[in-house]
Amino acid sequence: MGAGGSVRRSPAQMQAELERLRSKEMDLLEEHDKQLRSEEQKHEATVTKLEAEKFEIAESLRETTAKLNVQTERWNKEQSRALSLMxxxxxxxxxxxxxxxxxxxxxxxxxxxxxxxxxxxxxxxxxxxxxxxxxxxxxxxxxxxxxxxxxxxxxxxxxxxxxxxxxxxxxxxxxxxxxxxxxxxxxxxxxxxxxxxxxxxxxxxxxxxxxxxxxxxxxxxxxxxxxxxxxxxxxxxxxxxxxxxxxxxxxxxxxxxxxxxxxxxxxxxxxxxxxxxxxxxxxxxxxxxxxxxxxxxxxxxxxxxxxxxxxxxxxxxxxxxxxxxxxxxxxxxxxxxxxxxxxxxxxxxxxxxxxxxxxxxxxxxxxxx
Structure with a gap:
């Protein structure tokens, strides 16, 4: 026992404690990496889903625009014909x-x-x-x-x-x-x-x-x-x-x-x-x-x-x-x-x-x- 009443550890004990702390740190880092990978996978899945929805919306918008253009052209022709007759x-x-x-x-x-x-x-x-x-x-x-x-x-x-x-x-x-x-x-x-x-x-x-x-x-x-x-x-x-x-x-x-x-x-x-x-x-x-x-x-x-x-x-x-x-x-x-x-x-x-x-x-x- 030392002068201040503290227990002096032997080099072997200190080495064992250091190894334990390193092992715990590695476990924490591995757990953290797993969580990051899980979050990244969720994020990638969300981005993929949003991109698919974006593509579907864009396709729907293009189809709607094409239909609207056709209807507008048809309406313009009918209006032109009506005014021509009028x-x-x-x-x-x-x-x-x-x-x-x-x-x-x-x-x-x-x-x-x-x-x-x-x-x-x-x-x-x-x-x-x-x-x-x-x-x-x-x-x-x-x-x-x-x-x-x-x-x-x-x-x-x-x-x-x-x-x-x-x-x-x-x-x-x-x-x-x-x-x-x-x-x-x-x-x-x-x-x-x-x-x-x-x-x-x-x-x-x-x-x-x-x-x-x-x-x-x-x-x-x-x-x-x-x-x-x-x-x-x-x-x-x-x-x-x-x-x-x-x-x-x-x-x-x-x-x-x-x-x-x-x-x-x-x-x-x-x-x-x-x-x-x-x-x-x-x-x-x-x-x-x-x-x-x-x-x-x-x-x-x-x-x-x-x-x-x-x-x-x-x-x-x-x-x-x-x-x-x-x-x-x-x-x-x-x-x-x-x-x-x-x-x-x-x-x-x-x-x-x-x-x-x-x-x-x-x-x-x-x-x-």
């Missing part, structure tokens, strides 16, 4: 001008009525169409109408011609509803009915620059009359292309009338209710339309009849040949109005149908004089 009878250039004044560019109000100082209007129909329809099967009638409207679209394919209305056997087309020049839309006002030089100008929005016609439109009534007259002659030359399955095998008996004058126009059918919904229509009205209808209904098959006003503009344009035809009366007890047959246009390679192929007057459905 505005098929509206001149979009006029709607764009009106939209510049509206906070919401998709709000087209019925207040967009315009009065145009001078336009040229064409109307065409088929003489004897009712009797032709009565002698054909329904599917044959539809085939004839489809061929006729295809030719109408082909003849009036021009950025300055608007087909306002299509009937079963014809259409009404207008040129001169708008004027594009120097990147300015010129919208006619009611007071311009007596002064064609007066107009209110609306500068085009930058977003509309891509939609302007490729050829600048001239502010000239003669220019508009020339465009529509050329289209009318083209349509008349196409009449031989329509096959009417009848024993007579006659040329389609088209008759066309042209008239120039002032008119008013606007969109109808924008006011809808819960019980009724209508497709908006762009309509022209006024004495010019009444003159045109009378001029067409009293015209003859396979000929283009023009009023004196339209003929004067075509003479200014030059290159057209005319023949005087019987006058027509719009209102009873009024002075008859002059009219002419539009015979041909110089340097226009068209083969017009022969008048010998026209039907006789007794075969007409209705002749109004």
């Amino acid at each position: 505005f098929s009878d509206l001149p979009l250039h006029l709607l764009q001008v009106e939209s510049l004044k509206s906070v919401n560019k998709f709000e087209f109000k019925s207040t967009m009525t315009r009065t145009f100082p001078m336009v040229t209007v064409a109307q065409c129909d088929v003489v004897g169409f009712s009797s032709i329809s009565a002698r054909l099967q329904p599917e044959q009638v539809i085939l004839v109408i489809d061929q006729l409207h295809t030719l109408i679209e082909e003849a009036f394919t021009n950025s300055e011609i608007f087909i306002m209305e299509c009937t079963s056997d014809g259409c009404i087309a207008i040129s001169g509803l708008f004027d594009f020049k120097n990147e300015t839309w010129k919208v006619a006002t009611p007071s311009s009915i007596t002064d064609s030089s007066y107009c209110s100008e609306i500068n085009m929005d930058e977003n509309l620059n891509d939609q302007k016609p490729s050829v600048a439109m001239e502010q000239s009534p003669a220019h508009y009359a020339e465009i529509l007259a050329t289209a009318a002659l083209s349509l008349l030359s196409y009449s031989n292309k329509v096959l009417v399955p009848l024993p007579e095998n006659r040329t389609l008996q088209l008759r066309i009338a042209l008239h120039s004058g002032p008119c008013s126009a606007g969109v109808i059918g924008l006011q809808t209710t819960a019980s009724a919904s209508r497709v908006p229509r762009y309509k022209l009205f006024g004495p010019t339309m009444r003159h045109l209808q009378t001029l067409c209904s009293s015209s003859l098959a396979l000929q283009v009849r023009v009023s004196k006003q339209c003929r004067d503009f075509l003479v200014m344009a030059g290159g057209y040949s005319f023949e005087r035809c019987p006058d027509y009366t719009v209102v009873s007890n009024r002075k008859p109005l002059e009219s002419y047959w539009l015979v041909a246009k110089d340097q226009l390679p068209l083969i017009l149908p022969s008048l010998s192929d026209a039907i006789s007057l007794q075969d007409y459905d209705i002749i109004e004089c």
